[in-house]
Amino acid sequence: MNEPCIAALLLLVTCTGIGTPALAKDRQLVGVTNDAELTPPRPGNGYWSDAKPRLFLSTHSELGVPYAKPYFSAGYGTPHWIWAGVDVNAIATPEFLQGYFGVRAATPILDLAFGARDTGSFDKPFLAPAPLLTRELVRAQAGPRARYWAWEAEIVATAPLPHSALVADFIVVRTLDVPAGRYVFDESYRAVVKNAQFFVLRWAAVARLGHEDALKLAVLTECVFGTGRGQAVWRIGPAGALQLTDHLEVVAGLTLNVAGPDSLGLVLGAYGIAGLRYRWATGEKKPALPWSGALIP
Numbered sequence: 001m002n003e004p005c006i007a008a009l010l011l012l013v014t015c016t017g018i019g020t021p022a023l024a025k026d027r028q029l030v031g032v033t034n035d036a037e038l039t040p041p042r043p044g045n046g047y048w049s050d051a052k053p054r055l056f057l058s059t060h061s062e063l064g065v066p067y068a069k070p071y072f073s074a075g076y077g078t079p080h081w082i083w084a085g086v087d088v089n090a091i092a093t094p095e096f097l098q099g100y101f102g103v104r105a106a107t108p109i110l111d112l113a114f115g116a117r118d119t120g121s122f123d124k125p126f127l128a129p130a131p132l133l134t135r136e137l138v139r140a141q142a143g144p145r146a147r148y149w150a151w152e153a154e155i156v157a158t159a160p161l162p163h164s165a166l167v168a169d170f171i172v173v174r175t176l177d178v179p180a181g182r183y184v185f186d187e188s189y190r191a192v193v194k195n196a197q198f199f200v201l202r203w204a205a206v207a208r209l210g211h212e213d214a215l216k217l218a219v220l221t222e223c224v225f226g227t228g229r230g231q232a233v234w235r236i237g238p239a240g241a242l243q244l245t246d247h248l249e250v251v252a253g254l255t256l257n258v259a260g261p262d263s264l265g266l267v268l269g270a271y272g273i274a275g276l277r278y279r280w281a282t283g284e285k286k287p288a289l290p291w292s293g294a295l296i297p
Contacts, residue, residue: 042212045108047246047286048080048279056083057282062251064275067093073104079281082107087115096121096187102152111156119187120147126182131230133192135265138185146184149176163208167218171200190235190271192262194228201225204239214243214296220255222271233260235271245293246286249277 043050058079062069068091075085084105091098102115125143127133152173159166174197178184186193189200202222209215218239225232239253257269278290286293 045081046212048281048284049078049108051078051081051284053077053082054283058280060277060279062275062277064251064273067091067273067275075104077106079284080279087113095123098187109158109160111154111158113154114152116149116151117188118147118149121145121185121187124185126179126184127192129181129183129194131261133183133262133264135263135268138192138264138268146178148178148184150174150186151176163213165206165208167202167204167206169200169202173198173200185268189224189233190264190269191224191227191233191260192229192264195226198224198226198228210297212243212296216241216243218253220253222255229261231259231261234258235269237271243296245288245295247279247288247293248290249279251275251277 053076055076056074056079058073059071060073060080061071069089071087071089073079073083073085073087075083077083077085085103087100087102087104089100091100096119098117098119100115100117102113104111104113104115106112122145124138124146125141126146127138127141130137150173152171154169154171156167156169173186173189175184175186175193176196178196183192183194185191186198200222202220204218204220206216206218209217219236220239221234221236223232223234227233235255235257237253237255239255240251242250244250252274254272255270256266257264260269262269276290280287
């Protein structure tokens, strides 16, 4: 589904499990104009679960620091909940530009995707082999800026628990046109890669807090392995999301490198983002612009 393929976004948690509405009983909200008047019950599984399956076009685009990500999906089902179809998205950061196209089948507990991405770096060439690379060596090497294609297959599993969840994400990546005898700094996974095929494993424990579980906090661990560099890349750090309205969400997080074959520093070795995500779909009951809608927290 390419949501983990976000430049500077580690947050598969906020894209899948952490962003999945809590599996809870329906709640009634007291009307603000009359204490005795009750509004209709809120869907226990969140706004997006309360819809009939249909053909649809949807978005959950993001704008943040330091990236922009237009993201569109088309398919059949209940958008942002249970559906199958195609994903098309792009990501732009100060370091690279990337486009993606793929197919996806999604549910709140299992998400399967397969697609291809085209990545162009603004400041990094393909790299000469070396046992250890630093940030300075990565950016100082001569040659045209790296541009390469890759395909990805991904499975994300979420285990909902009372006021919490466990999330696991496994990705198989294969680059298609990296020059022979060269390494590449994979912009999506922030690691220097030798092998054409490598793997990414991420897992997180998520706590769901507040009114309608609007606040989600997690500790995320990720491992990039099978790169041919002799040692896996390990990162760990906090991630979080705050659901402001049914359509607008704040996402933020940072994972820091704790082990790996290179010394890339904070800029190249870590993931870090802070931004807003906006959801919309054709045929929804109460569409709202990003700046409108009732606050959930």
